[in-house]
Amino acid sequence: MHGQSISPDWQSSMNLSSPGFQFSPINYQALFLSQINTKSLFSCAQTCHSNGNCRIFDFNDQSLLCRLFQGNIITMGSIVPSSSPQSRVGSKKYNAEQFISHGQSCSLCEGSRYMRCINNTCHCEINTYFDGFICQSQKLLGDVCVNSTECRHDLNYTCLPRQQCGPSTFQIGVLVGGYGNGTAGNSLNALYYPIGLYVNINETIYVGDLMNGRVIRLHQGSLVGSIVAGSGTPGASNTQLGAASGIYVDASRNIYASDSMYNRVMLWSKNATSGSLVAGTSTVSGNTASTLNGPSGVVVDSLGNLYVSDYYNHRVMKWAPNASNGSYAAGNGTAGNSPQQLNLPIGIYLDEFNSYLYVADSNNHRIQRFQLGISMNGTTVAGGNGQGSASNQLDTPYGVYVSNKTGALYIADYNNHRVQQWNLGAAYGETLAGVTANSGTSLMLLNNPSNTFLNHNETYLYVNDRSNNRILRFTMT
Structure with missing residues (x-):
């Protein structure tokens, strides 16, 4: 927004953007008030001014469409280029004098466009709260709060114990793997940087225990696991894993484990004590069709084709059964941000049906x-708005899981210490677990979550809490 303002003989002034812009709200449904056709920018500003709930407007000079929004223009949306060169965005300017009657007799705020009378006392307008100086816009899902008056009551949000606005039904995590206090270890009830995650139909959890060079299996209800791949001592032999990152478990309980240290994917058949090489050239890194460099996420389709995210080669490779070479499935092997490119891909998820x-x-x-099989051009379905912690941004996402019921994405947003639910077609995500940009060891906090997984019935969300060296389970509501 620029400093230009319009202030006729009203109670308020307006900030105006430069020409050629429109407002893009983070949550359109929550912030949109109404739209009308009006003859000028001035008329649109007047309409917003006369509406006590309106705080933001934009006017398209070609269509003459005037849109009114509530909310905070700085934290709840963006000013983006418009197809109309003279379109503008405006927002109301406020000062403490306009709210000096807050908490006093209604006779002092009679006729005010900023206050309303409730039980003979001046109060803030709907969807706003008094911060001691002015009435601020109430906050949306995932926004930081101190008390519940700051959160949108009409959306049934309250200030959760983790100091974020959200539904009162929010569940804290339940420990299902690791010590739980942030401590790493190598005993059978400990983990050291878990990354790979798989949960089968019986709620048995398989964990790629990165720094311990092993895959741990945890049966439901037990925090003591058993080693089902690797030896627990990192190494390059066929009985070992150097760094167990991505894992996949098929219906026969065969385990595919990517070894990012030794640039290979190993297959452990059910109850086997050693693995066999199925992708990459053991211990040798490279960028050819037969080599990998830092493999991470793995998944296998119903035909036995193996997909591997090849981290340092900026690609996802596909290996047919028993093939010695892979083929490109995504990315072109060069780091970049075009639709054909990837830059350090980690977790992958296969929706085979679609x-x-x-x-x-x-x-x-x-x-x-x-x-x-259709296109090597990727479509951005979450994030893509730069590195950041806003609800429409991600910061180094490590893992992604997609709901079979709704198509929603569950994203391990690593450096934001949160898990984001990104509904199908949405422009922003909602925080389901963790507190944005705040790490910790309590069951309400995460520290670099690295993977997510929904159980078969999608009643639980499992989260690898990497730097806390544990697995947490959250109840889906």
């Missing part, structure tokens, strides 16, 4: 979706 491959494109801070 032939979609989802990729956590970590260094582009976005989730890309590729339609297999």
Whole structure:
């Protein structure tokens, strides 16, 4: 916004943007008030001024469409280019004098466009709260709060114990793996930087225990696991894993484990004590069709084709059963942010029914979706608005899981210490677990979450809390 303002003989002034812009709210449904056709920018500003709930407006000089919004223009949306060169965005300017009658007799705020009378006392307008000086816009899901008056009551949000606005039904995490206090270890009830995650139909949890060079299996209700791949001592032999990152478990309980230290994917058959090489050239890194460099996420389709995110090669490779070479499934092998490129991909998710491959494109801070066999151009379905902590941004996403019921994405937003639910087609995500940009060891906090997984019935969300060396489970509501 620029400093230009219009202030006729009203109680308020307006900030105006430069020509050629419109307002893009983070949550359109929550912030949109109404729209009308009006003859001029001035008329649109008058309409907003006369509406006590309106705080933001934009006017399209070609269509003469005037849109009114509530909310805070700085934190609840963006000013973006418009197709109309003379379109503008405006927002009301406020000062403490306009709210000096707050909490006093209604006779002192009679006729005010900023206050309303409730029980003979002057109060803030709907969806705003008094911060001691002025009436501020109430906050949306995931916004930081101190008390519940700051959160949108009409959306049933309250200030949760983690100091974020959200539904009162929010569940704190339940410990299902690791010590739980942030401590790492190598015993059977400990983890050291868990990254890979898989949960089968019986709620048995498989964890890629990165720094311990093993895959741990945890049966439901037990915090003591058993080693089902790797030896627990990192190494390059066929009985070991150097750094167990991504894992996939098929219906026969065969385990595919990517070894990011030794640039390979190993297959452990059920109850086997050693693995066999299925992708990459053991211990040798490279960028050819037969080599990998820092493999991470793995998934296998119903035909036995293996998909591997090749981190340092900025690509996802596909290996047919028993093949010695892979082929490109996503990315072109060169780091970049175009639709054909990836930059340090980590977690992947395969929607085989729709032939979609989802990729956590970590260094582009976005989730890309590729339609297999159709196009090598990816579509950004979450993030992609730069590195950041706003609800329409991500910061180094590590993992992604997609609901089979709703198509919503569940994203391990690593450096924001949160899990974001990004509904199908949405422009922003909602925080389901963790507190944005705040790490900690309590069951309400996360510290670099690295993966997510929904159970078979989608009643629980499992989260690898990497730097807390634990697995947490959250109840879906």
